[in-house]
Amino acid sequence: MRPAGVFPPTLPLLTESRSEVADPPVPETFPSADEKTGTRLKFAKDTAGFMTELKLRVDGYFATTGKSPNDCWQMYLKTAIILTWYAGSYIALVFYAQGALQAIPLAMSLGVAMAAIGFCIQHDGGHDAYSKKRWVNRLAAYTLDLIGASSYLWHWKHAIFHHTFTNVQGYDSDIDLGRFARFSPHAKKYRFQRWQHLYLWPLYGISSSRWHLMGDYEDFYRQTVGPHHVPRPRGWELFWFFAGKVPSYTLAFVIPMFFHPWYIVLAFYMLVTCTIGVTLSVVFQLAHCVEEAEFPLPEDGTLRMENAWAVHQVETTVDFGRNSFTLCWLLGGLNFQIEHHLFPRICHIHYPALSKIVEQTCKEYGVRYACHTSFWSGIKSHYRWLKRMGREEMAVAK
Numbered sequence: 133m134r135p136a137g138v139f140p141p142t143l144p145l146l147t148e149s150r151s152e153v154a155d156p157p158v159p160e161t162f163p164s165a166d167e168k169t170g171t172r173l174k175f176a177k178d179t180a181g182f183m184t185e186l187k188l189r190v191d192g193y194f195a196t197t198g199k200s201p202n203d204c205w206q207m208y209l210k211t212a213i214i215l216t217w218y219a220g221s222y223i224a225l226v227f228y229a230q231g232a233l234q235a236i237p238l239a240m241s242l243g244v245a246m247a248a249i250g251f252c253i254q255h256d257g258g259h260d261a262y263s264k265k266r267w268v269n270r271l272a273a274y275t276l277d278l279i280g281a282s283s284y285l286w287h288w289k290h291a292i293f294h295h296t297f298t299n300v301q302g303y304d305s306d307i308d309l310g311r312f313a314r315f316s317p318h319a320k321k322y323r324f325q326r327w328q329h330l331y332l333w334p335l336y337g338i339s340s341s342r343w344h345l346m347g348d349y350e351d352f353y354r355q356t357v358g359p360h361h362v363p364r365p366r367g368w369e370l371f372w373f374f375a376g377k378v379p380s381y382t383l384a385f386v387i388p389m390f391f392h393p394w395y396i397v398l399a400f401y402m403l404v405t406c407t408i409g410v411t412l413s414v415v416f417q418l419a420h421c422v423e424e425a426e427f428p429l430p431e432d433g434t435l436r437m438e439n440a441w442a443v444h445q446v447e448t449t450v451d452f453g454r455n456s457f458t459l460c461w462l463l464g465g466l467n468f469q470i471e472h473h474l475f476p477r478i479c480h481i482h483y484p485a486l487s488k489i490v491e492q493t494c495k496e497y498g499v500r501y502a503c504h505t506s507f508w509s510g511i512k513s514h515y516r517w518l519k520r521m522g523r524e525e526m527a528v529a530k
């Protein structure tokens with residue numbers, strides 16, 4: 133049993149439910165896996181009752197509206213539209229495109245459709261937010277394998293490590309791109325990073341192909357992500373780790389090579405994956421790597437965090453473009469990352485409504501709630517943050 137207040141209120145649900153729903157279960161749940169490396173951070177107790185109040189108000193929202201947190205009809209419709217968009221772009225690109233003028237926009241359309249699969253379908257499924265039925269969530273989560281990356285490793289890196297240790301240097305793998313990028317004021321600084329606000333954008337582009345072709349295999353072999361132990365998949369998960377790569381490689385290389393020269397296939401593979409990489413990276417960076425996000429560290433010499441988990445999540449995360457219907461629809465609620473980090477098991481369709489409750493509660497409890505009014509103001513803030521981090525000296529723990 134976990135000590136009260138040490139772990140975030142939502143996390144036990146997240147990890148316990150995953151070990152129930154995994155087929156077969158994840159062999160080791162997060163706390164025991166992380167204790168192996170002695171890297172389990174402890175958050176402060178929620179003495180102010182911030183998360184308890186938030187949960188009450190959100191439960192009240194669902195009770196008064198009669199809406200369900202999962203299995204929303206809008207999600208099934210959206211899934212059908214995005215998968216049709218994906219299949220249509222692929223078929224038109226591989227079988228019908230005549231010349232570069234048709235092929236380039238189709239490749240970019242395919243890349244954005246694949247990113248939308250990640251944002252809207254896989255992300256909700258992977259967090260058990262899509263449906264109350266485990267098989268629906270698993271099916272939705274497996275769409276990540278369809279677009280080239282391992283859903284097994286994503287669960288550990290994103291749903292557990294990133295969602296627990298958000299923006300904590302050395303613990304959150306999402307802010308660790310090696311020495312090429314410095315996102316946190318607590319990361320080591322290298323001279324060449326003073327140009328990172330310029331050179332990182334194309335590197336975002338190759339991040340997807342690197343993830344698909346190398347990153348997953350490296351993590352599988354090393355069994356570690358940062359300081360965290362990642363158990364090697366077994367049984368069905370092991371089979372799916374490798375088998376899951378087959379459809380994406382077949383669609384990306386094998387089928388197109390029957391119809392086009394290899395160098396054309398390679399060039400368009402790079403164009404599609406660059407589109408995915410830039411889209412995914414930018415959307416995720418706007419939530420955590422901007423001027424308004426905090427980068428707290430454990431108190432000096434300990435594994436204790438100053439804030440309660442829920443407060444930590446709000447203060448390390450920033451929303452953007454909350455009034456844009458297009459962003460809300462296309463990004464699967466990832467422009468409402470504060471709400472997503474607090475309630476990862478609620479379907480993203482509800483985040484616009486929940487954001488009003490969360491913002492008001494933050495105001496009452498004195499928790500800083502940050503939001504960029506548009507996508508572009510978020511981009512500008514990310515650019516300025518990269519520039520500042522590339523030049524500013526290393527900050528030390530309190």
Ligand SMILES: [Zn+2]
Nearest residue numbers: 259290472476
């Ligand atoms: Zn997430």
